Amino acid sequence: MNKKDALELKLNKPQITQMKVGAQILEHLSKGIYSNPAYAIKELINNAYDAEAKNVIIRAKPEFDTFSITDDGEGMNYKEFSDRFVWISRSDRRDKGELTKNLKRPIIGKFGIGFIAVSEICNKMKIISTKENENYKFEAEIDFSKFRKSQPKEKEFYELSEVKFINKPEEKEEHYTMIILTDLSRGFRELLEDKERKERGIEVVNFDGKKFEDIVEEIEKNKLDISKDVGRYWQLILQIANIVPVEYLNNGPIRVPSKDGGSLKTINDIKNYVKSLNFSVDFDGVYLKKPILLPNEEEIKNLGEDFQIYSFKEKFNFDDKSRLYFRGYVYNQKQMIKPPQLQGIILRIKNVAIIMDPNFLEYPYAEKLFIPWNFGEIYIEEGLEEALNINRNSFRITHPHYRKIENYLHDLLHYKVFVDCRVRWDERKENKRKIEEEIRKENAKSYLNSEFRKSFKIEYNDTQAKYPIEIDLENNRLFINKNNPIYRKIKKKDRNFLEDILIRFETSYKKSEGNVEKLKSIFLEGLAKWKK
Amino acid sequence: MEKMNNAEGDFNRKEEDQIYNSPQKWFIREKWAQHATIRRDSNRRSYIRLLTLTSTKTYDINIFKERGLIATTNSGYLPESLTFCECVPERYARIHNRLPGARGFLGTFEDFVGAGAIGQSKRANTWFPYDVINLDFTDPCFKQRDKKTSRTIDAIEKTFWLFDVSSG
Numbered sequence: 001m002n003k004k005d006a007l008e009l010k011l012n013k014p015q016i017t018q019m020k021v022g023a024q025i026l027e028h029l030s031k032g033i034y035s036n037p038a039y040a041i042k043e044l045i046n047n048a049y050d051a052e053a054k055n056v057i058i059r060a061k062p063e064f065d066t067f068s069i070t071d072d073g074e075g076m077n078y079k080e081f082s083d084r085f086v087w088i089s090r091s092d093r094r095d096k097g098e099l100t101k102n103l104k105r106p107i108i109g110k111f112g113i114g115f116i117a118v119s120e121i122c123n124k125m126k127i128i129s130t131k132e133n134e135n136y137k138f139e140a141e142i143d144f145s146k147f148r149k150s151q152p153k154e155k156e157f158y159e160l161s162e163v164k165f166i167n168k169p170e171e172k173e174e175h176y177t178m179i180i181l182t183d184l185s186r187g188f189r190e191l192l193e194d195k196e197r198k199e200r201g202i203e204v205v206n207f208d209g210k211k212f213e214d215i216v217e218e219i220e221k222n223k224l225d226i227s228k229d230v231g232r233y234w235q236l237i238l239q240i241a242n243i244v245p246v247e248y249l250n251n252g253p254i255r256v257p258s259k260d261g262g263s264l265k266t267i268n269d270i271k272n273y274v275k276s277l278n279f280s281v282d283f284d285g286v287y288l289k290k291p292i293l294l295p296n297e298e299e300i301k302n303l304g305e306d307f308q309i310y311s312f313k314e315k316f317n318f319d320d321k322s323r324l325y326f327r328g329y330v331y332n333q334k335q336m337i338k339p340p341q342l343q344g345i346i347l348r349i350k351n352v353a354i355i356m357d358p359n360f361l362e363y364p365y366a367e368k369l370f371i372p373w374n375f376g377e378i379y380i381e382e383g384l385e386e387a388l389n390i391n392r393n394s395f396r397i398t399h400p401h402y403r404k405i406e407n408y409l410h411d412l413l414h415y416k417v418f419v420d421c422r423v424r425w426d427e428r429k430e431n432k433r434k435i436e437e438e439i440r441k442e443n444a445k446s447y448l449n450s451e452f453r454k455s456f457k458i459e460y461n462d463t464q465a466k467y468p469i470e471i472d473l474e475n476n477r478l479f480i481n482k483n484n485p486i487y488r489k490i491k492k493k494d495r496n497f498l499e500d501i502l503i504r505f506e507t508s509y510k511k512s513e514g515n516v517e518k519l520k521s522i523f524l525e526g527l528a529k530w531k532k
Numbered sequence: 533m534e535k536m537n538n539a540e541g542d543f544n545r546k547e548e549d550q551i552y553n554s555p556q557k558w559f560i561r562e563k564w565a566q567h568a569t570i571r572r573d574s575n576r577r578s579y580i581r582l583l584t585l586t587s588t589k590t591y592d593i594n595i596f597k598e599r600g601l602i603a604t605t606n607s608g609y610l611p612e613s614l615t616f617c618e619c620v621p622e623r624y625a626r627i628h629n630r631l632p633g634a635r636g637f638l639g640t641f642e643d644f645v646g647a648g649a650i651g652q653s654k655r656a657n658t659w660f661p662y663d664v665i666n667l668d669f670t671d672p673c674f675k676q677r678d679k680k681t682s683r684t685i686d687a688i689e690k691t692f693w694l695f696d697v698s699s700g
Contacts, residue, residue: 032612059636062611063655068625068639126621171545179622209605209633282682285608285632485568 026109037188038239039393040117043280043494044069044179044354047107051075051177052100054278060314061233062285064192067122067181074101075131075175078165079124085115090119096341105245105277106350110523119144121188122181129177130170137170145183186466204231210528212241213249216291223296238341240281241288245351247275253292253377254309254331266311267329270379274351285297288381294342294375295333307333310417314402316383324383334424336376345376345409347395349385354393361406370421374413378405440496444503448478451507469502471510479502500530539554543588543622557668568664572601578664579603583615585641588626592666602689608632615659617641635659641667645694647687652694660698665691 007017034040041058049058060067076084098107118125122147127471130137141164189370190196197204205224207215217224226235235478254264281288295307313327330345337343360371384441387399395402441458448456449472458478461463465481472479480499487495504526512519572580580601583675586592593614594600603610607672614634618624624638637655646652667688 057629059625059632061633062635065636065655066624066628068628070625070629128622169544177626178622182621209607209610211606214606285605290657301571405690 023106034120034334034391035393036116036239037191038236038243039123039391040120041069041236041240042243042352043115043392048073048106048177049105049245049279050100050109052103052105053177053416054280056279056281058283060192064184064189065182068179069183070178072176075129075177076138077131077134078140078167081140082128082165083129103278105279106298106349108245108352114392116180118181121185123183123185124181126180126182128180130174132175133172135170135172137169137174139166139168140164174271177501180353181381190237191232194233197231203496205229205234206231207234210286212286212289212291215248215286216252216289216293217338219291220293220296221298226339226341230366237283237286237288238291240283241291242346242356243353244288245274245277245279246281246288246290247271247277247279249293251293252290256295263309263311263329266313266327267309270329270377273517276327277351292342292375292377294331294337296338299335306329308417308420310412312408312412316410318400320400322386322401323381324404325381326378326384327381330374330412330417332370332430334373334421336372340372341423342375343372344374345378347378347380347384347405349380349388351379352392354388355395360413361409363410363413365410365418367414367421370413370425371419372376373421374417376409376495380405386529390442436496440499444463444478444500447503447526449505451511452476467506469506471498471506473510482496501527505531539614543620545588548587549589552591552599555600557591561592561595564592564664564666565599565601568596568601569599571663575663579610579613580668581613581615581657581661582616582664583662583664585618586616586627587667588623588630588665590627590630592668593631605633609634612659615662617644630655642683642687645687645690647683652690656694657664660694663694665695667691 007015009015022502045056045058048069048071050377051071053071053073056070057070059070068460099105100107123143125144126140127140127142128137134446143162146162181279194204205218205222207218207230210218215238218224219230222229226231228237230238231314253271254267308331309325312329317323318324340355340358344356345360346356347354358371360374360376363371384395384399384401384405387395387397389396389404397403399405444458445456448454452473454473454476458477458480461479461481462483463481464483465479465486468484468486470479470481471477487498490498503524508519508523508526509523548681553627562634568580568582572578579696580596582593582596582602584592593602593616597604603613603691609631611682612635614631615637616634617637618627619638619640621638624636628636634653639653644653646656646657648655651657
């Protein structure tokens with residue numbers, strides 16, 4: 001500790017000192033800030049996007065000996081690489097504005113820590129990059145493994161790795177960046193290979209050799225639960241596809257117009273905007289698209305196109321002069337969305353998904369029943385970035401922008417979406433009740449027809465009657481007196497049950513003509529045949 | 533055998549293209565493809581299993597693919613139909629970029645088959661046998677550093693041995 005840092009308090013004499021951050025914090029950070037390798041890989045893809053790449057190629061399969069990412073972006077020379085990446089957290093990406101130079105893409109990089117991510121998934125990395133109009137490329141070799149042990153606490157900076165640089169000749173017209181990861185960390189490799197599930201004999205769906213569109217169709221058609229039915233490698237691909245700024249599927253995210261028409265406009269605007277970013281990712285030959293496709297084809301067939309879309313576009317100004325602009329939509333259908341991974345809300349900043357929250361940002365009202373019926377996306381166009389945590393996949397929930405979005409979403413759900421849900425829920429219940437009633441009527445009719453060999457009519461009566469059930473054999477009618485006190489004493493769900501028993505009893509009574517033994521026998525026989 | 537590139541470990545686009553795009557190479561490739569077609573037709577499989585030392589433009593594989601000799605999928609190649617060996621990381625990544633789904637070995641062919649050593653690489657152990665092995669060497673077979681015997685020649689011998697062992 002420096003002498004000037006030493007605190008030596010004397011009685012009644014105030015002393016001021018500074019609170020500081022030790023270099024050790026970097027050691028902790030560099031050991032891992034991402035909960036999932038998908039987020040680490042996302043950082044590399046985002047770097048390519050910020051470098052104005054149009055195509056990113058990722059290769060890992062089939063052996064996972066190496067993991068390479070190549071992009072056709074503007075590239076870097078060794079100086080830029082050194083400034084941006086060798087010094088972690090010294091990102092200069094936004095020094096010249098919030099948009100990229102030529103393609104005018106909103107710049108994603110902010111913290112300059114993306115490369116820390118790499119040390120989490122491999123021990124060795126090689127970077128080769130060149131810029132257009134420069135007749136050389138640089139190669140940098142980094143070995144993270146040498147620096148995995150703890151370093152002295154007094155150090156001002158934390159050494160993450162040793163970087164070996166070399167410049168080599170290259171064609172002037174070339175521009176690219178190639179990152180080759182070798183000696184992949186054991187955990188990452190085992191995850192890609194799905195080793196644990198294989199060892200436990202858990203069967204998972206294999207999408208090898210298929211196109212992305214077909215994979216999504218298969219998940220949707222077979223209502224697969226991605227976290228259970230799909231292997232870890234494919235989970236990773238689907239997660240990355242959802243996070244990075246690649247375009248939507250041709251028929252996605254919502255494949256048919258909603259009932260009220262017109263509300264697909266905001267979605268189409270978003271879809272066209274994302275497409276205009278002109279960014280493609282080829283992951284082991286699979287061209288990624290946003291894996292969102294609703295509603296399920298089977299649901300359209302069976303239930304009709306019964307869903308709603310609630311689009312929005314909002315601007316808010318804050319006291320500190322900051323602004324929050326966002327647009328998006330909530331899709332709602334009248335039953336649970338499958339796969340479950342499409343239940344919830346996605347928040348995207350600069351077109352990158354930050355969170356996918358199945359609880360709609362901790363929805364506070366007692367309407368949890370409707371939550372799994374909904375999916376939504378919010379594209380933040382301005383603001384909220386300050387609320388981002390360093391891992392870029394969570395927010396500080398106390399930030400005013402986050403609070404605003406949370407409240408806006410909750411109000412939208414509570415006062416609009418779920419109000420409609422309730423109406424639809426009631427409609428659905430009423431329809432279900434009517435259908436059940438019809439079936440019950442038919443069953444009762446067929447029972448009476450077979451017992452008396454006559455064609456009966458069934459009538460429901462609202463008047464106060466002496467008996468709950470009456471059979472009129474002269475006019476071939478069965479009266480069900482709904483307001484008879486006997487029905488009031490039991491629970492609603494047990495009424496049908498009681499009704500059936502009473503019909504059988506009344507039938508036995510009529511058929512037995514006062515003979516108690518006969519009544520008993522017919523009644524018990526009727527019950528034995530009775531199917532609930 | 534021709535010598536390629538200024539130093540081992542480098543990738544020079546122009547030099548590579550001069551070597552791999554020569555008329556002689558195209559003539560040989562054509563003969564290879566004809567032979568591979570016969571081989572495929574005599575196999576029970578509808579495709580051949582190819583091991584190749586290809587270039588970053590994968591000329592030989594392109595011909596094999598055009599003629600339906602190697603198996604492809606909707607997202608690339610069937611792993612057991614195609615293997616490539618390359619020791620220069622940049623070249624390895626460029627080749628792999630063109631061949632999604634293919635098996636790749638980042639190392640020399642000699643390392644792959646375990647030339648001059650007991651046994652072979654873990655990969656060769658599980659990937660052999662192949663129907664066609666395209667050993668299109670671009671380095672001298674007898675290198676200065678190979679003091680007593682040529683490691684490349686050892687590798688070729690080992691390949692035949694591996695083929696015998698893996699074919700049962």
